[in-house]
Amino acid sequence: MNDEHIVSSFDEDLNNIASLILEMGGLVEVQISDARTALLSRDPNLAEQVVSKDSGVDKLETAIDNAAVGLIAKRQPVARDLRTVVVAPKIAHNLERMGDLAKNIAKRTLVLARSQPITAPNNTIGRMCDMVQQMTNEVLGAYVKRDTVVAEQVRQRDEEVDYMHNALFRELLTYIMEDPRAITPCMHLLFIAKNIERIGDHTTNIADQIHFMVHGEVPEQERPKSDDTSSTMIENEIEPR
Amino acid sequence: MNDEHIVSSFDEDLNNIASLILEMGGLVEVQISDARTALLSRDPNLAEQVVSKDSGVDKLETAIDNAAVGLIAKRQPVARDLRTVVVAPKIAHNLERMGDLAKNIAKRTLVLARSQPITAPNNTIGRMCDMVQQMTNEVLGAYVKRDTVVAEQVRQRDEEVDYMHNALFRELLTYIMEDPRAITPCMHLLFIAKNIERIGDHTTNIADQIHFMVHGEVPEQERPKSDDTSSTMIENEIEPR
Numbered sequence: 001m002n003d004e005h006i007v008s009s010f011d012e013d014l015n016n017i018a019s020l021i022l023e024m025g026g027l028v029e030v031q032i033s034d035a036r037t038a039l040l041s042r043d044p045n046l047a048e049q050v051v052s053k054d055s056g057v058d059k060l061e062t063a064i065d066n067a068a069v070g071l072i073a074k075r076q077p078v079a080r081d082l083r084t085v086v087v088a089p090k091i092a093h094n095l096e097r098m099g100d101l102a103k104n105i106a107k108r109t110l111v112l113a114r115s116q117p118i119t120a121p122n123n124t125i126g127r128m129c130d131m132v133q134q135m136t137n138e139v140l141g142a143y144v145k146r147d148t149v150v151a152e153q154v155r156q157r158d159e160e161v162d163y164m165h166n167a168l169f170r171e172l173l174t175y176i177m178e179d180p181r182a183i184t185p186c187m188h189l190l191f192i193a194k195n196i197e198r199i200g201d202h203t204t205n206i207a208d209q210i211h212f213m214v215h216g217e218v219p220e221q222e223r224p225k226s227d228d229t230s231s232t233m234i235e236n237e238i239e240p241r
Numbered sequence: 242m243n244d245e246h247i248v249s250s251f252d253e254d255l256n257n258i259a260s261l262i263l264e265m266g267g268l269v270e271v272q273i274s275d276a277r278t279a280l281l282s283r284d285p286n287l288a289e290q291v292v293s294k295d296s297g298v299d300k301l302e303t304a305i306d307n308a309a310v311g312l313i314a315k316r317q318p319v320a321r322d323l324r325t326v327v328v329a330p331k332i333a334h335n336l337e338r339m340g341d342l343a344k345n346i347a348k349r350t351l352v353l354a355r356s357q358p359i360t361a362p363n364n365t366i367g368r369m370c371d372m373v374q375q376m377t378n379e380v381l382g383a384y385v386k387r388d389t390v391v392a393e394q395v396r397q398r399d400e401e402v403d404y405m406h407n408a409l410f411r412e413l414l415t416y417i418m419e420d421p422r423a424i425t426p427c428m429h430l431l432f433i434a435k436n437i438e439r440i441g442d443h444t445t446n447i448a449d450q451i452h453f454m455v456h457g458e459v460p461e462q463e464r465p466k467s468d469d470t471s472s473t474m475i476e477n478e479i480e481p482r
Binding site: 062069072073076078079082083086089090093104107108110111114115173176177180181183184187188190191194218230231232233 | 303310313314317319320323324327330331334345348349351352355356414417418421422424425428429431432435459471472473474
């Protein structure tokens, strides 16, 4: 009887942590989506909202950290129960970073709203945003259902984000070469593209944590990585005007 | 007697984790220092070494994660002992990211070694690298000694890194505006500068963890942040050639 009580309280504590993660993940999804809308419509008011709402995301990370440490101290879980608790702060940390990246996109949008409009890359940027937002949604679903198959799909999908990032990176460099006066907006778009690519990376980190939570080890197979912008070299075929 | 034995084994396990963190931190310091040397001398061989040595850093993160989870499961520590164990994976994660950033600097150095030489920013970049390497060294010392005063000094010092980053960011933009053919090297230098600034941020995260380990809460005072490159707007006074 007493034993049952302890187990069910433990489950309650675990569910509490899971709810906090879902709440945090939900906020981050909205932040990504709002940052996308603000960026594509160059809407400074919505961008300001994204910036100001980031502190709510940060607070949830602290709440999850405290809940995890409290649960370990109180219940001293072992094996899979322990792993379930241990991954929570790691997942929360990834979500916090994703929130930060969305905030940074919003900050840069405030500058873009005052710059020369460079709208050609909007399509690619919009698709990249949609993809990482969907990956965020799916990896949170995989976390709740302890579904390592969906988690693995998210991991694999990140390669597409990398490909889009590479293409966008090169596209933006050519705009700067064609017209150096476009440097301010293009520079911010380059960092925004990098931020979106990093959000994708964080969803794959969460997928790894789900795998660890379920199987007790991180995935063996290396994640396919195709972001080669660190090695990009543009030949100067376009003569500067 | 038995009690003493348990306590001393616990201390041994804790020391083992601390040793792993110091080993990892030592590797990361060397990676930062080698990435700096490779970058300033445009040395592709040393850059390749930095890239290949990153996996050693990653392995130590996994070792620290496992040691921390094992210790919690075996010893079920509470209060400050528990906090000391809980911060270890967080510190390891920050060190892993710092290693990644050093690797990324090295990757970009491989491109820079084949590009038009832009050496004017070498001084600022060298000073930024020195500063974050010293911050890394000091924050690791603060971790071992549980010295929150030194940890706080590291946190405060990060503002200087931000100031240097802002200046370097603007300097690099002007080079691109003056000569759009310099876009490839300048672009990589911009991302390198951002990487160094991020390494500084990670040392302040570690400082926060030290504060939490000792006092059971994160520092109240907001860290002074002065990186305003997300809002940088360059007026186009320099006409493109």
